[in-house]
Every structure is written in C-alpha cells, then in structure tokens.
Amino acid sequence: xxxxKDCVHQVSDYLDGELDADLKHSLEEHLIFCHHCRVVVDxxxxxxxxxxxxxxxxLPDSVRDRLHSALRRKLxxxxx
Amino acid sequence: xxxQSPVAVSKDxxxxxxxxxAGNYAAFEELVNRYENxxxxxxxxxxxxxxxxxxxxxxxxxxxxxxxxxxxxDSRFYTWLVRIAVNEGLMKLRKRKSDRLVPIADEVxxxxxxxxxxxxxxxxxxxxxxxxxxxxxxxxxxxxxxPPAYRTVFLLRDVExxxxxxTADVLNLTEGTVKARLFRARLMLREELSKxxxxx
Numbered sequence: 001x002x003x004x005k006d007c008v009h010q011v012s013d014y015l016d017g018e019l020d021a022d023l024k025h026s027l028e029e030h031l032i033f034c035h036h037c038r039v040v041v042d043x044x045x046x047x048x049x050x051x052x053x054x055x056x057x058x059l060p061d062s063v064r065d066r067l068h069s070a071l072r073r074k075l076x077x078x079x080x
Numbered sequence: 081x082x083x084q085s086p087v088a089v090s091k092d093x094x095x096x097x098x099x100x101x102a103g104n105y106a107a108f109e110e111l112v113n114r115y116e117n118x119x120x121x122x123x124x125x126x127x128x129x130x131x132x133x134x135x136x137x138x139x140x141x142x143x144x145x146x147x148x149x150x151x152x153x154d155s156r157f158y159t160w161l162v163r164i165a166v167n168e169g170l171m172k173l174r175k176r177k178s179d180r181l182v183p184i185a186d187e188v189x190x191x192x193x194x195x196x197x198x199x200x201x202x203x204x205x206x207x208x209x210x211x212x213x214x215x216x217x218x219x220x221x222x223x224x225x226x227p228p229a230y231r232t233v234f235l236l237r238d239v240e241x242x243x244x245x246x247t248a249d250v251l252n253l254t255e256g257t258v259k260a261r262l263f264r265a266r267l268m269l270r271e272e273l274s275k276x277x278x279x280x
Binding site: 008011051053068 | 105108109112116117120121124125130133134137138141142145146193194195196198199200201202206207212215216219220223234235238239259262263266267269270273274277
C-alpha cells in the first residue's frame with residue numbers, strides 16, 4: 001500500500017487528474033486510512049479554489065477607467 | 081478619432097485580433113474588456129500590491145497595442161498577453177529588489193522533499209468567515225512568501241488556467257520543471273494558508 005511520502009508526492013498530479021488508474025486507486029485507498037494525507041489533499045484543493053475565486057482581486061472601476069483613458073490617449077497620439 | 085465599427089461580443093479572439101490589426105480600435109478594446117480583470121489579478125498576485133498591479137495592467141495592454149502587428153498568432157492572444165504581463169510583473173520585482181538593501185528570496189531549491197507540517201482540518205468555507213478585504217490580504221500575503229519562480233507557475237497554471245505546455249512556453253521552462261514547481265508551490269501555499277484557516 002502507498003505510504004504518506006509517496007502520497008504527498010502524487011498530490012499535485014492527483015488533483016490534476018493525471019494519475020493512472022492503479023496509482024489513483026492506491027492513493028485513494030491510502031486516503032481512506034490516513035487522516036493527515038486526507039487533510040493535505042483537501043486543503044491543497046481548497047488552496048487552489050480560493051485563488052481561483054472570481055470575486056478575489058476584482059479590477060476597481062477607477063483603475064479600469066484609467067486603463068481605457070491611457071489606451072485612448074495612445075491611439076490619439078497617432079500611428080503606432 | 082475615427083468612427084469605429086461596432087464589435088459583436090461573441091467574436092472569438094482570432095477574429096478580434098485580425099480586426100484590431102486592420103485598425104479597428106473597438107476590436108482591441110473588446111479584447112481589453114475580455115482580459116483586463118484577469119491581467120489585473122495576475123498583477124496583484126505577482127507584485128503583491130494594487131499600485132504595481134495597475135502599472136502592470138497598463139503597461140501590458142499598451143505594449144500589446146503597440147506590438148500587435150508583430151503578434152504572429154501562433155499562440156492564443158491571451159497567452160501572448162500573459163507573457164507580456166508576467167515580464168512586466170517580474171521587472172517590478174527586480175526593480176524593487178535592486179532598491180532594497182536586503183534581497184528578497186527568489187532563489188529556488190528544486191531538490192529535496194516538501195514536507196507538510198500542518199495537519200489540522202481547515203475550518204469549513206473560510207472564504208465566508210472573513211470579509212473580502214481580509215481574504216484578499218491573506219491570499220496576497222501567502223503568495224508573497226513563495227519565491228517568484230514558484231509563484232508565477234502557480235498563478236499561470238492554477239489561477240489563469242494555462243496548460244502545462246502554455247505555462248512552459250510563457251516562462252521558457254520545460255514541462256517537467258513546470259510540474260515540479262507547481263507541486264512545490266501548491267504545498268507551500270497550503271502550508272501558509274493552513275496557519276490561518278486551521279480549526280482550533
């Protein structure tokens with residue numbers, strides 16, 4: 001059966017769905033019995049989800065306005 | 081300014097790039113509207129502050145506009161834009177480093193194991209336990225603990241959704257290096273966030 005060190009090494013590929021069927025089965029079997037590795041898998045998945053949240057670091061309207069003004073000024077400055 | 085023809089929102093990037101290259105500014109503006117949020121978020125995550133992120137955003141789009149005729153369309157427009165934005169962000173970090181007496185950590189050790197130390201369960205739905213600004217500070221601070229070489233790989237793969245091959249192309253790395261750095265970045269970030277979000 002897979003040990004904790006091997007499990008941690010495979011976490012990234014597991015979350016990306018890139019493990020072959022046998023390895024995936026071994027890892028999931030290890031997770032049934034190992035609370036620590038289950039925490040590592042769950043919290044790594046949650047880490048990724050938090051950064052992907054569309055509400056995080058939204059572009060402020062004032063910054064958007066300044067960007068579009070800068071681009072229009074560039075356009076009006078003449079040919080590129 | 082010349083009257084610009086309207087642009088259908090449903091057009092794909094290739095069509096918009098072709099129109100923008102032909103001089104239709106409205107087409108370029110549609111590309112800006114499509115990606116400005118993502119590029120701003122990338123800027124915040126790379127540089128760690130909103131002022132530098134605004135500079136990254138402006139410079140990335142101004143350079144994309146200027147160099148659009150040279151864009152050969154052998155990659156997605158978005159990937160090309162991300163490459164420009166990442167370079168701008170990393171230049172900001174280098175500039176900041178050269179202004180400091182104490183260097184920031186940007187060396188990476190690709191060898192050795194990443195050993196998890198935090199094994200406590202997380203509180204459920206931590207994003208609902210904190211105000212938006214608090215969550216943003218926590219995530220920004222955690223991202224800043226990573227060496228830039230790991231941070232950029234994590235941001236491009238997990239946050240911006242580039243493939244391993246696209247990330248390797250943008251950062252001039254091998255796909256194997258991208259995968260190794262992504263693994264390390266994910267575990268290092270998890271470790272940092274665990275300190276904040278663990279139960280008890």
